[in-house]
Amino acid sequence: MTTTALDMLINHMDKLPVRSVYNVLQNSPRNLHAYLDGVFSKNPNDSRDFHTAQVSLYANYEPEKLLGFLRKAGNYNLQEALAICEVKNLYRETVFLYGRAGNGPVALQIILEQLHDIEEAIKFCRETGSEQLWTRLIEQSVGKPEFIRGLLNHAGSDINLQKLIDSIGADLRIPGLRDSLCKIMQDFNIQMVLLGFIDEPKGGKTGYDDDPSNWTISRIGGQPAYPSEEVSIKLKSCLLCAKCQAEQIFVCQVYCPLEGHKYDRTLYLFACRNPSCWNTSASWTAIRCQKFDETVEESDQIDDAPPATVPVSATDWCDDADAWNSDDNDDGVKIEKKSIPVVTKVKKEIKIEPEIPLSTMTIEDKNEKSSSDEEDEIDVDAKTKSKDKLVPVASIDAFNEWKKTNLKQQTLDSSNSASFPFYYIVIDDEQDVIDEAKLNEKKTLKKKVRQLNAIDEDEDDDSTKGGKEKYEKTPDIEHGDVVFYRFQQKIRYAPDQIIRYDWSGNPLILTKLNANTLSTTQKCRHCQSSCVFEFQLMPALVNFLKIDNQIGLEFGAVFVYTCSANCWNNNNNDLYRFENVFVQADPDQSLFD
Amino acid sequence: MAERGGTRGGFGTRGGRGGEGGRGRGEGGRGRGEGGRGDSRGRGRGRRGQRPKDDTTKAWVPVTKLGRLVNDGKIRTLEEIYLFSLPIKEADIIDRLLPDLKDEVLKIMPVQKQTRAGQRTRFKAIVVVGDGKGHIGLGVKCSKEVATAIRGAIILAKLSVIPVRRGYWGNKIGLPHTVPCKVTGSCGSVLVRLIPAPRGTSLVCAPVPKKLLQMAGIQDCWTAAKGCTATLGNFAKATYAAMAATYSYLTPDLWKETVFTKTPFQEYSDHLAIAQKKLTVGVANKNY
Numbered sequence: 111m112t113t114t115a116l117d118m119l120i121n122h123m124d125k126l127p128v129r130s131v132y133n134v135l136q137n138s139p140r141n142l143h144a145y146l147d148g149v150f151s152k153n154p155n156d157s158r159d160f161h162t163a164q165v166s167l168y169a170n171y172e173p174e175k176l177l178g179f180l181r182k183a184g185n186y187n188l189q190e191a192l193a194i195c196e197v198k199n200l201y202r203e204t205v206f207l208y209g210r211a212g213n214g215p216v217a218l219q220i221i222l223e224q225l226h227d228i229e230e231a232i233k234f235c236r237e238t239g240s241e242q243l244w245t246r247l248i249e250q251s252v253g254k255p256e257f258i259r260g261l262l263n264h265a266g267s268d269i270n271l272q273k274l275i276d277s278i279g280a281d282l283r284i285p286g287l288r289d290s291l292c293k294i295m296q297d298f299n300i301q302m303v304l305l306g307f308i309d310e311p312k313g314g315k316t317g318y319d320d321d322p323s324n325w326t327i328s329r330i331g332g333q334p335a336y337p338s339e340e341v342s343i344k345l346k347s348c349l350l351c352a353k354c355q356a357e358q359i360f361v362c363q364v365y366c367p368l369e370g371h372k373y374d375r376t377l378y379l380f381a382c383r384n385p386s387c388w389n390t391s392a393s394w395t396a397i398r399c400q401k402f403d404e405t406v407e408e409s410d411q412i413d414d415a416p417p418a419t420v421p422v423s424a425t426d427w428c429d430d431a432d433a434w435n436s437d438d439n440d441d442g443v444k445i446e447k448k449s450i451p452v453v454t455k456v457k458k459e460i461k462i463e464p465e466i467p468l469s470t471m472t473i474e475d476k477n478e479k480s481s482s483d484e485e486d487e488i489d490v491d492a493k494t495k496s497k498d499k500l501v502p503v504a505s506i507d508a509f510n511e512w513k514k515t516n517l518k519q520q521t522l523d524s525s526n527s528a529s530f531p532f533y534y535i536v537i538d539d540e541q542d543v544i545d546e547a548k549l550n551e552k553k554t555l556k557k558k559v560r561q562l563n564a565i566d567e568d569e570d571d572d573s574t575k576g577g578k579e580k581y582e583k584t585p586d587i588e589h590g591d592v593v594f595y596r597f598q599q600k601i602r603y604a605p606d607q608i609i610r611y612d613w614s615g616n617p618l619i620l621t622k623l624n625a626n627t628l629s630t631t632q633k634c635r636h637c638q639s640s641c642v643f644e645f646q647l648m649p650a651l652v653n654f655l656k657i658d659n660q661i662g663l664e665f666g667a668v669f670v671y672t673c674s675a676n677c678w679n680n681n682n683n684d685l686y687r688f689e690n691v692f693v694q695a696d697p698d699q700s701l702f703d
Numbered sequence: 704m705a706e707r708g709g710t711r712g713g714f715g716t717r718g719g720r721g722g723e724g725g726r727g728r729g730e731g732g733r734g735r736g737e738g739g740r741g742d743s744r745g746r747g748r749g750r751r752g753q754r755p756k757d758d759t760t761k762a763w764v765p766v767t768k769l770g771r772l773v774n775d776g777k778i779r780t781l782e783e784i785y786l787f788s789l790p791i792k793e794a795d796i797i798d799r800l801l802p803d804l805k806d807e808v809l810k811i812m813p814v815q816k817q818t819r820a821g822q823r824t825r826f827k828a829i830v831v832v833g834d835g836k837g838h839i840g841l842g843v844k845c846s847k848e849v850a851t852a853i854r855g856a857i858i859l860a861k862l863s864v865i866p867v868r869r870g871y872w873g874n875k876i877g878l879p880h881t882v883p884c885k886v887t888g889s890c891g892s893v894l895v896r897l898i899p900a901p902r903g904t905s906l907v908c909a910p911v912p913k914k915l916l917q918m919a920g921i922q923d924c925w926t927a928a929k930g931c932t933a934t935l936g937n938f939a940k941a942t943y944a945a946m947a948a949t950y951s952y953l954t955p956d957l958w959k960e961t962v963f964t965k966t967p968f969q970e971y972s973d974h975l976a977i978a979q980k981k982l983t984v985g986v987a988n989k990n991y
Contacts, residue, residue: 237820304714328714366714509787516777537714551850580814585844585855588863589790598766598793606764611714645714649766653774661771698768701789 120148128156143167147175154182161186169198176203201225209234214243222250228260303540306364306609308654311533325399326374328537330362330608330654331530334378337401341685345397351382352392359383360529361655361663364609364645368676373400377644377670377689381663383528388664389695396670396689400678513702530655530662535609547603593622594697601648608651614642614674620649620667621697628692634673635688641671644689649696666696763795773799781838785866794861797840801864806832806857809914810935811849828852829936832860833918840864841915841943843936867919868949872899880922884952888944891937892930897945900925911935912942919946 119126128149135142146164149157157164161183168176180191180203188211195203201224208217214234221231228251235243251257306328321327325335336342349358358380367375375398382393587595597620601607610618634641647668655663671690678684765771770793772778781800784791791797797804809829815822826849832840842860846852870883880902887896895912900923906913908926916924932938 306714364714512783512787516772585842585859586863587859589792591790591792594792601766605766606761609714650764653764653771664768696768697792698789701787702768 116144116148119145120152123149123152123156129159132160139167140171143171147172150179150183154184158185162190165191166194169194169200173198173200176200177206180206199224202230205230205234209237214240215246218243218246218250222247222257228257232260302612303615304537304611305540305543305604305607306535306537306611307604307606308608309534309536311531322532325363325376326365328363328365328535328609330533330535330651332360332532333529334360334363337374337376337399338685341399344685349380349395351384351387353387353390354382354384354393356382356384356387358393358395359663362535362609362647362651364535364611366611366613366644368613371676372403373676373678374403375400375676377672379647379668379670379691381665383662385664389666389693389699391691391693394668394691394693396672396691398672398687398689399685400676402680528657528662530657533654537611538604540604540610544603591621591697594620597621606650608648608654609645610648611645613644617643617646617669618667620694623694628669632671632690634675634677635690637673637675637677639673639675639677641690642674644670644672646670664696664699666694666699668693763799765793765795767792769793770796781864782866791862791864794858797861797864801834801838804832804834804838804861804864805918806830806860807914807918808853808856809911809939811852812935814845826852827936828856829939830856830860831915831918831939832857832864833915833920835918835920837867837869837920838864839867839915839919839943839946841939843940863943865943865947866950867921867946868952869921870899870954872901872923877902881924882921882946882949883954884949886945886948886952888941888946888948889930890940890944891934893932893934893937893941894929895938895941895945896927896929897942898925898927899923909938911938915939915942915946921946 119131131145132142135145143164146157146160146167150164162185164179164183165176165186168179176195180186188207192204192207192211195207201220205217205220205225208214208220217234218231221227221234231247235247248261251261308330322329322332323335325337327335334342336345350356351358359382361379361381363379364377365375366377367373378397378399380395380397382388384393387393585595597618598605600618632641633639647665647670649666652661652664655661669692671692673687673689677687763770763774765774769778769784769789769791773796778784778800781797784796784800807830809831811826811828813824814827815824817823825845825847827843827845828849830842830844830853832842840860840863842856842858842863844852844855844859846855868883869879870881871879872881881899881904882897883899885896885898887894889895897916900907902923904923904925906916906921906924906926908916908924909928909932911932912926912928928938928941930937930941
């Protein structure tokens with residue numbers, strides 16, 4: 111049938127009802143198929159009565175389109191369709207139909223046996239979401255290396271990895287195992303962030319203070335506590351600001367031993383109090399002190415560690431972000447609780463592959479990518495916003511005058527013995543804080559939500575429901591700083607956090623950062639190996655760095671990068687090592703300069 | 704929680720030793736007896752004080768410099784921020800400076816997006832905030848849950864609070880009650896025109912701009928609208944844009960230039976300050 115004839119028939123369906131055309135075309139199934147296909151693409155409902163017939167037509171003439179048809183169409187007889195597909199050996203369609211019919215296991219069987227497609231199987235299991243299916247899948251994959259690898263790669267979050275790994279025989283050669291394992295570990299890495307909050311000051315309510323001279327406690331203010339006297343003597347003279355050579359003031363010490371590492375390890379931060387040196391990286395110093403500690407056993411067993419939360423695998427997370435507003439990721443992301451012992455077991459399995467140290471592998475630095483992605487997104491917004499920006503009503507001089515009267519600019523007073531008030535730090539896991547906050551919110555908002563759900567139902571009658579309103583991806587923010595808005599979204603459940611600890615994770619940047627600015631922090635000064643992000647100080651800390659009730663030190667966010675190899679020379683009596691610091695200025699700082 | 708000899712307190716014990724793997728993943732914070740859960744002491748424990756968990760209203764901890772100034776009371780009115788066009792990045796600033804701000808949800812509608820797995824529905828909330836004394840803000844947020852959308856929209860509305868100038872229709876008796884002149888704002892295809900009206904006219908307009916004008920504190924106004932006003936988002940934004948235009952309009956009473964004079968002594972010390980800083984563009988643009 112020519113296309114003009116087809117078009118005419120389809121466009122004039124009101125004059126030429128589908129049924130009459132159908133009857134006429136009975137003799138030439140090919141034409142009938144073309145016609146019905148056209149009708150269906152125009153409007154699936156128009157060919158409702160003939161869906162069952164269409165199944166066989168598609169199967170005969172255009173099998174590629176069959177799956178799409180089956181997904182969209184509603185009015186076909188499942189049994190018949192199944193029969194047709196099985197006869198024609200159309201496996202994917204059969205799988206879909208079995209899934210529709212609720213017969214998961216059979217579908218799974220077909221996928222695995224006929225199609226040998228592990229990814230399809232995983233997708234199917236994910237869609238159906240039943241525990242049983244996963245278990246069956248795992249059982250089936252025992253002894254089939256490609257399946258196991260596929261499972262490790264794609265289904266890291268949906269299945270109990272422990273079981274899977276247990277079921278791997280000890281001598282099974284799995285190609286690409288190392289990469290899959292790394293990917294899993296990377297996934298685990300995403301959300302295990304620790305947050306530090308201000309705890310009571312010295313001599314506080316609980317009255318049970320840790321010894322302030324204990325160097326293995328995390329705290330801010332006061333005087334630093336070193337592992338030994340020598341350190342304090344040696345450091346006293348060399349803690350000078352690189353810009354103005356004034357003596358730096360102690361900001362905080364963070365006790366952060368590394369896993370499986372036999373050292374007690376603390377990081378100290380010092381900064382220059384001179385107002386003209388604030389917000390610059392050169393005026394900050396980070397010191398790392400370590401001490402070998404025999405009492406620590408190198409364990410690979412963790413007995414009753416609390417189960418940690420594991421996010422959905424990296425790719426899924428990104429898909430969601432692209433489609434909708436990335437702020438709402440934590441609302442809907444499926445998070446399962448897993449037991450940690452998995453990771454250590456996984457380490458053992460590396461023996462299967464020839465031993466290549468993981469450190470030599472190139473895993474892309476997520477750091478750079480994320481900041482540059484955001485950069486691209488923001489550039490457009492920032493540009494347009496700056497065009498619309500109105501010139502301030504008052505002149506610059508008026509502003510300077512106002513600043514003088516209202517913000518007494520501090521001058522550095524030469525009393526070097528000044529120190530920040532002493533506070534301990536209490537530490538909590540980010541995920542726990544968020545979960546708790548969400549729970550509290552839900553409780554308080556229960557009533558409100560019911561009211562709002564009522565409003566929502568009224569809208570069903572509205573003819574403009576969803577039709578003309580479009581989804582807005584980036585919210586229209588008056589101040590134009592989308593990165594800061596995202597930063598605020600991230601900390602909204604715990605806005606009073608002062609430290610964010612995420613070893614080898616990504617820093618949470620405050621405002622837009624150029625891709626190159628962090629490059630100065632990438633190499634260790636002592637051993638030339640690369641540095642990883644360890645922790646950052648949050649802007650909320652500024653409120654606690656007061657001297658004589660005036661803000662003594664200002665910054666936006668301070669990122670501390672430490673040597674990834676944790677270099678330390680025990681025999682050479684190393685006392686301390688320097689680490690890299692990057693300071694990001696307060697987003698408002700440029701206005702007040 | 705099993706403590707290993709009680710020596711592992713402090714921050715995350717994460718990562719492995721350098722040799723084993725750059726990304727070798729240890730579990731984080733295993734040794735943390737803190738966070739209100741640890742019981743046994745030991746050396747090297749971070750504090751285990753209890754964080755206040757059931758705080759109904761947590762005190763605001765400012766994150767930006769402007770926030771700190773507002774929190775400390777150095778900035779008392781919102782007008783000071785407007786005068787110098789400082790961007791407001793924290794919604795709590797508005798809360799602090801405009802304590803009697805009210806918020807109202809204009810509409811919640813589901814919007815859909817077609818994905819491979821069917822249609823994804825999210826809820827879009829449009830919220831307007833205002834104090835009835837010349838400040839108005841409009842926020843639009845989309846989210847999977849209604850409550851989240853509303854909360855997000857309220858925050859965005861607070862961030863977008865602008866001053867609304869009110870004037871008189873005729874005699875300048877009493878307090879201003881209407882827009883100072885005919886202003887217009889548009890968004891999408893919708894164009895909204897606000898026209899001054901005599902006292903007692905009350906708001907002659909559709910329900911959507913009526914709500915906005917009421918919250919801004921305009922008592923009388925005639926309006927004219929054009930375009931597809933059924934799109935509530937655009938209609939509200941157009942009205943908001945019209946109200947924003949009231950302060951960009953140069954009326955005759957603003958003709959006289961405000962001269963910001965300085966004492967010679969200040970001028971002299973300023974000159975020193977400027978010499979140290981990089982020359983700013985503003986110096987060239989001095990108004991006098």
